[in-house]
Amino acid sequence: MFESAELGHTIEKDVYERELPRLREALLEAQYQLLDSAKFPLLILVNGVDGAGKGETVNLLKEWMDPRHIATHALSEPTKEERQHPPMWHFWRDLPPRGKTGIFFGSWYSLPILARAYGETGNAALDQAMEQNVRFEKMLTDEGALVLKFWFHLSKKRQKERLKTLEKDPKARWRVTERDWEHYKLYDRFYKVSERALRQTGTADAPWIVIEGADARYRGLTAGRIVLEALRRRLDGKALLPRAPAAPLPPETLDNRQLLRALDLTQSLAKDKYDDQLEKWQGRLNLLTRHKRFRKLPVLVAFEGVDAAGKGGAIRRVTGALDARQYEVHAIAAPSDEELARPYLWRFWRRLPRHGRIAIFDRSWYGRVLVERVEGLCAEYDWMRAYGEINDFEEQLVRHGAVLVKFWLQISPEEQLRRFKERKDIGYKRYKLTPEDWRNRDKWQAYEKAACDMIDRTGTEIAPWTLIAAEDKRHARIEILKTLCARVAEAL
Numbered sequence: 001m002f003e004s005a006e007l008g009h010t011i012e013k014d015v016y017e018r019e020l021p022r023l024r025e026a027l028l029e030a031q032y033q034l035l036d037s038a039k040f041p042l043l044i045l046v047n048g049v050d051g052a053g054k055g056e057t058v059n060l061l062k063e064w065m066d067p068r069h070i071a072t073h074a075l076s077e078p079t080k081e082e083r084q085h086p087p088m089w090h091f092w093r094d095l096p097p098r099g100k101t102g103i104f105f106g107s108w109y110s111l112p113i114l115a116r117a118y119g120e121t122g123n124a125a126l127d128q129a130m131e132q133n134v135r136f137e138k139m140l141t142d143e144g145a146l147v148l149k150f151w152f153h154l155s156k157k158r159q160k161e162r163l164k165t166l167e168k169d170p171k172a173r174w175r176v177t178e179r180d181w182e183h184y185k186l187y188d189r190f191y192k193v194s195e196r197a198l199r200q201t202g203t204a205d206a207p208w209i210v211i212e213g214a215d216a217r218y219r220g221l222t223a224g225r226i227v228l229e230a231l232r233r234r235l236d237g238k239a240l241l242p243r244a245p246a247a248p249l250p251p252e253t254l255d256n257r258q259l260l261r262a263l264d265l266t267q268s269l270a271k272d273k274y275d276d277q278l279e280k281w282q283g284r285l286n287l288l289t290r291h292k293r294f295r296k297l298p299v300l301v302a303f304e305g306v307d308a309a310g311k312g313g314a315i316r317r318v319t320g321a322l323d324a325r326q327y328e329v330h331a332i333a334a335p336s337d338e339e340l341a342r343p344y345l346w347r348f349w350r351r352l353p354r355h356g357r358i359a360i361f362d363r364s365w366y367g368r369v370l371v372e373r374v375e376g377l378c379a380e381y382d383w384m385r386a387y388g389e390i391n392d393f394e395e396q397l398v399r400h401g402a403v404l405v406k407f408w409l410q411i412s413p414e415e416q417l418r419r420f421k422e423r424k425d426i427g428y429k430r431y432k433l434t435p436e437d438w439r440n441r442d443k444w445q446a447y448e449k450a451a452c453d454m455i456d457r458t459g460t461e462i463a464p465w466t467l468i469a470a471e472d473k474r475h476a477r478i479e480i481l482k483t484l485c486a487r488v489a490e491a492l
Contacts, residue, residue, distance in 0.1 A: 001195050005153035005212040009222075016217040023224050024064045030231040031065045031101070038099035038341070040144040040234065044227065045107040048152030049190070050180045051162040052213030053220075057152065058105050060220045061227065071096055075106030084298065084354045086400040087111075088136065092349040097341035098144070107149075108133055113197050117190045126193065130200040132392070139389050141205040142382070143343045146234050149206055150223060151198060152213040156187045162214065259452045260410050260467070268472035281481035282321035288488045289326060295356040297491055298402045301484065302364040305409030306447065307437045308419040309470045310477075311362055314409065317477045318484065322358065332363040344368055344386070345393055352397070364406075365390055369454045374446045387457040394463040403491045404463050405484055408455065409470040413444055 034042065044061070046054050062070055073094045082090050088108065096102035112129035115121045137147055154162060163180055166172045183190065202208045209226055213219050269277065288294065301318070303311040319327060330351050339347040345365060353359040369390070373383040397404055411419075420441070423433040440447060459465040466483050470476035 001198055002153050002191070002210060005210045006155045006158075007212065008214065009212045009218045010215040011217040011221055013217065016221060019221060023221065023228065026232075027064050027224060027228050028066065030228060030235060031069065033235050034101075034231060035069055035099045037235070038097075040146055041096040041098050041342075042101040042227075042231065043096065043140065043145055043147045044101065044103045045109070045147070045149045046103060046105045046152070047107060047109050047150065048213065049154045049159055049187075050183045051159050051166065051176075052152035052154045053216060054105065054152050054213075055175070056216065057150070057220060057223050058103055061103065061224065064224060065101070069099075070101045070103060072103045072105060075104075075110050081354065085352055086396040086402075088132075088396060089349065089352065092346065095140075095145075095342055095346060097338070099341070108136065109197060109201070113190070113193055116193045117186050123196070126197065127200065130197050132396075134201050134203060135388070135392055137201075137203070137206045139343060139345075139385075139392075142385055145343075146230060147206040148227060148230055149201075149208050150226075151194075151208050151210045152219065153210055154213050156184075156191075158214045159184060159187065258448065259455060260408075260448055263410050263467055263469045265410070265412055265415075265469045265471040267469045267475050269475040269478060271474065274474040274478065277478045278317065278481070281478060281485060282317070284485045285318070285321040285481060285488070288485060288492065289322060289358070291492055293492045294488070296401075297488070298353045298355055299358040299488065300353065300361070300397065300402055300404045301358065302361045302366070302404075302406045303409070304364060304366050304370070304407065304451075305468075305470065306411060306416060306444075306451075307440055308416050308423070308432075309409035309411045310473045311409055312432075313473060314407075314470075314477050314480050315360055315362060317481060318360065321481070326356070327358040327360060328353070329360045329362060332361060332367065344382075345389065348393075353402075365393065366454055366458070369458075370447065370450050371440075373450050374443055387454075390458055391460060391463075394458075394460070398462045401491075403487055405487050406463065406465050407468055407480055407483070408451065408465055409468045409476060411470050413441075415471050416441065 034040075046058055048054055058072060062072065071094065073091075078090065091104065091108055094102065094104075112121070112126055112133075116123070116126040140147055163176050163184065166176045198208045198210075211219055211222050303315060305311055315329060319329065328351075335347060348361075348365045351359060351361075368378060368386040369383050372378045394404055420433060420437065423429040455465050455467070466480075468476050468479055
């Protein structure tokens with residue numbers, strides 16, 4: 001895999017100086033065209049062997065292009081805040097918007113590869129991390145991102161020569177650290193691990209570009225040309241057409257039986273019992289959130305359901321048991337321009353709670369497979385791929401130690417109509433009823449089908465759905481509190 005990057009590639013000085021002005025001008029032109037069009041973001045991943053010129057290449061790209069529209073993210077020791085989120089959160093939050101460029105110097109590949117090279121993990125852990133990277137990059141490219149993955153390579157002999165040359169130069173001596181020489185001793189192992197990683201993650205949409213790093217002029221000119229060619233190809237080409245789903249769409253049930261229709265909506269709770277149960281379970285939840293181990297526990301609660309099913313009332317009974325400093329309620333509506341410029345999940349990534357905090361979502365990341373699907377706000381391919389992306393997202397949350405509780409609140413069409421009329425007639429409830437609610441009601445069956453498909457495809461062992469019969473509000477609220485208490489207690 002690295003053979004062609006050990007041939008001793010060089011570029012003569014006069015050739016470099018002749019080509020460089022044209023390259024810089026063309027790069028700037030392409031960058032500003034990207035900025036003006038805001039068609040897609042450009043992600044440049046810089047990885048490879050120590051001493052192969054990764055840092056110098058990043059500096060050159062920022063020199064040749066307008067650095068004001070380039071964000072560079074160098075991998076470093078995780079901060080206290082970063083340690084309280086899944087490992088990928090560090091990268092999730094830093095993804096560039098459409099039209100901008102993000103350079104990741106030491107990307108999501110670095111830590112898994114180094115951990116394997118140091119013997120801290122086995123091949124299974126490496127393979128799992130690489131599989132996760134492939135799925136993540138597929139999501140990025142499906143969202144329209146242009147992903148360029150550079151691997152700068154040196155042979156073992158060249159690496160030693162490079163490190164010694166830098167050490168002898170007073171102006172460059174600072175570039176060489178004890179860590180570089182430590183990595184040199186691990187070269188053979190690092191070579192094998194890197195080859196395994198690159199083989200598993202080189203895809204059609206995001207292939208690896210291996211560049212020999214011994215000659216600075218060759219290295220810089222090659223990287224610059226590749227960035228330019230990739231930008232031009234995407235900018236000059238036709239707009240990316242929505243892909244057709246490779247798999248069949250979720251089928252219709254032949255016997256007209258559906259999961260949500262099977263719920264027993266007659267379940268109810270008398271008012272006198274409700275008052276006692278409410279006090280009991282709110283008190284229980286409060287005590288759980290005051291437990292000393294809760295300080296290391298992030299909690300996410302997602303509320304979905306048909307319109308007027310009582311999500312807001314249920315949320316208020318949950319927050320009524322909590323310290324106001326512990327939680328935040330996120331009412332999810334249509335995405336902003338800032339959110340539309342990034343991957344669909346970005347606006348949820350940035351709302352993840354820290355340890356000891358609770359994030360409550362009134363509507364959640366399931367909007368893509370519900371309202372966007374039914375209303376035709378995204379292509380079939382987009383909402384079909386969203387099931388897998390959501391499952392990946394939730395798995396990372398749970399593997400990191402988060403408590404994730406997902407509620408679906410269901411009522412009958414008749415009860416919804418009654419509540420709509422009630423909202424219309426009562427002044428302080430009238431604001432809850434919108435023309436959109438009536439439009440959604442006309443599409444009851446479509447939303448019902450979408451919800452059943454969603455539950456089937458995203459109700460997993462680690463992130464199951466809790467279906468709540470919400471015809472009786474008192475029953476629904478107590479069931480929600482009991483379930484939330486049970487899940488938090490289990491995690492403690």
